[in-house]
Amino acid sequence: MPLAHALSDHRTLRRPEIGAIHVIGCDIGTQSLKAVLLDEQGATVARASAAYGVDYPRPGWAQQRPETWIAGLEAALPALLAEAGIEAQDVGALGLATQVDGVVAVDADLTPLAPAIIWMDRRATDQTRQLRRRLGGTDTDTLAITGCNLDASHVGPKIMWLRDEAPEVAARARTFLLPGSYLVAYLTGELVVDHANASSTLLYDINARAWSTRMLDAAGVDRTTLADIRPAHDVVGTLRPAVAERLGLDAACRVVVGTGDEHGACLAAGAVDKNVICDITGTAEPVAVGTDRPVLDPTGLVETHGHADDRLWLIENPGFVSGGSVRWFLDLFGASEGDLDRIGEVEPGSGGVTFLPTLSGATTPVWDEEIRGAFAGLGLNHGFAHLARAVLEGCTFALRDLVDRFAELGLGGTEIRVVGGGARSVQWLQMKADVTGRVVRVLTTDEATALGAAELAAVGGGLFRDLDEAVEALTHLEPQAYEPNPATRDAYETAYRRYRDTFAAIAATGGPPA
Numbered sequence: 001m002p003l004a005h006a007l008s009d010h011r012t013l014r015r016p017e018i019g020a021i022h023v024i025g026c027d028i029g030t031q032s033l034k035a036v037l038l039d040e041q042g043a044t045v046a047r048a049s050a051a052y053g054v055d056y057p058r059p060g061w062a063q064q065r066p067e068t069w070i071a072g073l074e075a076a077l078p079a080l081l082a083e084a085g086i087e088a089q090d091v092g093a094l095g096l097a098t099q100v101d102g103v104v105a106v107d108a109d110l111t112p113l114a115p116a117i118i119w120m121d122r123r124a125t126d127q128t129r130q131l132r133r134r135l136g137g138t139d140t141d142t143l144a145i146t147g148c149n150l151d152a153s154h155v156g157p158k159i160m161w162l163r164d165e166a167p168e169v170a171a172r173a174r175t176f177l178l179p180g181s182y183l184v185a186y187l188t189g190e191l192v193v194d195h196a197n198a199s200s201t202l203l204y205d206i207n208a209r210a211w212s213t214r215m216l217d218a219a220g221v222d223r224t225t226l227a228d229i230r231p232a233h234d235v236v237g238t239l240r241p242a243v244a245e246r247l248g249l250d251a252a253c254r255v256v257v258g259t260g261d262e263h264g265a266c267l268a269a270g271a272v273d274k275n276v277i278c279d280i281t282g283t284a285e286p287v288a289v290g291t292d293r294p295v296l297d298p299t300g301l302v303e304t305h306g307h308a309d310d311r312l313w314l315i316e317n318p319g320f321v322s323g324g325s326v327r328w329f330l331d332l333f334g335a336s337e338g339d340l341d342r343i344g345e346v347e348p349g350s351g352g353v354t355f356l357p358t359l360s361g362a363t364t365p366v367w368d369e370e371i372r373g374a375f376a377g378l379g380l381n382h383g384f385a386h387l388a389r390a391v392l393e394g395c396t397f398a399l400r401d402l403v404d405r406f407a408e409l410g411l412g413g414t415e416i417r418v419v420g421g422g423a424r425s426v427q428w429l430q431m432k433a434d435v436t437g438r439v440v441r442v443l444t445t446d447e448a449t450a451l452g453a454a455e456l457a458a459v460g461g462g463l464f465r466d467l468d469e470a471v472e473a474l475t476h477l478e479p480q481a482y483e484p485n486p487a488t489r490d491a492y493e494t495a496y497r498r499y500r501d502t503f504a505a506i507a508a509t510g511g512p513p514a
Contacts, residue, residue, distance in 0.1 A: 022091045023461050024080060025454025026073065027447065028098040028179060029261055030054060030118065030283050033072035036450040037080040037091070040463060042473050047447060048079035055115065060122040063115035066104050066182055073183075078248035088244075093235075093254040093461025094187070097264025097308075097453035098180035100200050101318070103158045105173040110185050113169045117158045118179070119318075120284075120360060122369060124157035127164065131157060131202070134218040143296060145215060147199065147206040147304025149367055153318070156202035156219045163220065173225065180258045181227045187239055187255050194232035195306030196263040196314065204229075206294050206304050206313070231310040232259040233459040233467060256460035259308040262286040262316065264452030265419050267308040269443060270475040272467070275413030277406060279399060279432070280448075281422025283327075284319030287402040289412045291315055300367060301405050308452060309467050315411055317402045320364050322395040323421050325357045325373065329391045333384060343389035343427055348434070348491040351386045352377040354502045355394035364401040365500060368507055376502045392428055393492075396435045397499040403436045415439045417477070419448035433482040435492050440482040443475070 021040035026033060031054065037046040050072035055063050081088065101119035104112055117123070132150050135142055139150050148154060155178065163170040177185060178201075181193045198204045198211070203221060205212035211223055230236075235254045244251040259267070262280050271278035271290045280286045290312045294304050297315070307314040330336065356362075359373040375387065406412035416438045422428055423442040433440040445451055455470040464470040 022084070022086060023093045023095070023454050023457040023463060024077065024091055025264075025450045025452065025457055026076070026094070026096045027261060027264065027449035027453060028069050028072070028096060028183065029449070030099055030120070033069065033076055034447050034450045035076040035080055036447050036454055037084050038454050038458065042458070042463070044445065044447075044451070046080040046083035048076040048083065050075040054118070058123075062118050062121040064118055065115050066112045066179070069179065069183060070186060074246055081248055088248055088250040089252070091249055091253050093256065093457040094239075094249070095256045095453040095455075095457030095460065096180050096183055096258035097261050097449045098178070098183065098258065100178065100197055100260040100262070101153050101155060102179045103155050103162070104177045104179065104182040105162055105169050106175050106177055106182065106185070107172050108174045110189070112182070113172055114162075114166060116179060116182070117161070119153055121158070122152050122361070124152040124161040125369065127157040127160035128152045130160065131219055139300065142202070142215070143298070143300060145205055145212055146202050147294060147296060148202050149300045149303060150202065151367060152369065154200060154202040156215065156221065159221055160219055175227065176221075176225050177227060180260065184236055184255060184258060187243055188237040189240055190236045191227040192230050192236055192257050193227040194257045194259045194308070195229060195310050196232065196259045196308055198229050199306035200260070200303075200318070204306075206306070209306070230257050232257050232263070232308045233456045235460045254457075254460055256456050258453060258456060261449045262288060262319070263305075263308040263314060264456070265449040266290065266314060267452035267455055267467070267471065268445070268448040268475060269417040269419050270471055271314075271417065272307070272309050272312060272471055274411070275415065277403060277412045277416045277438070279416050279418045280319070281322055281418055281420040283321070283324040285322030285395065285399065285422070286316055286319040287399060288314050288316030289406050291411060295409055295411060297405065297409060299405070301364060302402060302409075308456065315406070315409070317363055320357050320362065320395070320398045321359045322357060322398070325355075325359055325391055325395060328359060329388065335384070339384070340388055340392070340425065341427070342385040343392060345385040346389045348393075348488045349495040350390040350393055351382060352379070353382055353386045353390040354495070354498050355387070355390040356499070356503055356506065357391070357395045357398055362503075364398045365503060366507070371507055374502070374506055377498070392431060393435075393495060394499060396428070396431050397496050399432060400436050400496060403438060415441060417441050417443065419443055429482045430485070433484045434488045435496065437484050439484070441477045444478055445476070
């Protein structure tokens with residue numbers, strides 16, 4: 001099959017089969033919704049966003065009211081049309097790329113019965129242990145079936161938790177939906193999920209590309225309580241009239257199945273090319289590479305998921321706390337992002353200071369939900385700049401863990417494409433090139449995830465024949481490439497080994513005291 005590559009120019013697009021010529025893509029993330037509006041030439045003609053919060057009612061819990069996502073749509077979509085100066089009937093299709101690994105229990109009327117348990121929630125640890133026992137006490141078969149680690153972040157254990165700890169919710173639930181599936185159901189009334197989202201539930205068979213009977217039986221989950229699996233670019237239907245009115249769109253607007261947020265970002269970054277590694281530097285930092293075959297990592301460091309392009313698989317680590325670590329550090333010091341420029345005052349290696357970006361557990365260099373973040377090597381000579389540089393270096397060393405593992409599996413090439421907030425920091429981009437030994441490139445857009453969702457909508461809406469054509473037309477890279485600087489190699493190699501030794505030492509003690 002042909003794999004798309006980024007082009008620097010727009011290709012001529014055929015007019016859609018439907019009357020309208022614009023499409024919308026939405027990134028429904030953890031802390032905000034971002035939306036983009038594309039015209040028939042694939043150009044972004046409007047952007048809008050809406051912020052919302054996360055609730056942390058107990059240690060290890062993280063949840064959101066699904067209504068906040070809807071409120072975000074109701075705020076952002078009319079703003080897009082107003083900015084572009086177009087009418088509702090000018091929008092022909094809508095696509096979503098949403099946070100993964102969350103669960104929304106809904107009743108027969110598609111009304112949420114409880115807050116959504118989102119990806120960073122760790123409450124289902126006991127259920128994960130139950131599932132492991134039911135599967136024979138090892139993770140080997142689970143990895144072979146699902147491509148995933150037995151971990152409380154995934155949806156299967158979260159559904160089990162609802163059954164065990166919130167039986168009144170589980171008893172009333174008609175369906176357990178992921179965030180994207182819930183929103184598509186709200187928009188259209190249809191219950192669907194794409195292969196990418198389904199593959200991160202621990203309930204999906206990556207070889208059969210369907211729900212796994214063995215995993216469902218072990219988790220005690222009824223197949224009829226899950227959505228139907230369809231390709232991400234498939235058209236589900238059109239907007240329900242009442243919903244269309246609230247969103248300021250026409251009821252004839254098509255809605256596609258959509259995908260996960262990192263999967264949409266990978267699509268926009270051109271990570272349908274197996275030589276491209278996609279680094280998504282947001283609150284968490286998923287790192288992924290596309291492949292035309294399911295590749296299993298026996299160490300479990302990277303998982304095997306479906307791709308937004310349903311012909312492919314995405315080999316990925318679902319993300320360590322990267323941008324979240326930076327935000328935590330700046331808030332702790334009452335500093336701003338501009339203060340990060342002070343890392344230039346300090347040489348590579350941060351004067352011996354090491355930071356572990358494991359503030360909510362580790363997914364690299366091994367998965368360890370008990371370990372927590374740490375600074376090590378502090379002395380009286382160290383100040384803000386040393387610690388700031390150590391935070392960025394720690395996150396970059398975690399990226400290297402994953403890039404190195406891809407190479408050991410025969411995956412990835414010589415280029416990393418960075419999307420998300422981290423793509424705005426020139427010093428961080430150069431650091432990533434130096435530490436990984438790879439060329440680093442960035443997209444011309446700051447809204448890669450929303451763009452990936454718009455690409456799916458553009459295929460469903462008829463602007464493109466397929467995803468190859470969409471990616472070719474819409475993936476654009478900044479001309480500057482960040483090349484590894486050989487002069488920093490030895491310093492970063494020493495600091496990276498210190499990072500790995502620090503992790504091993506803290507892991508051996510069970511992590512810092514709570």
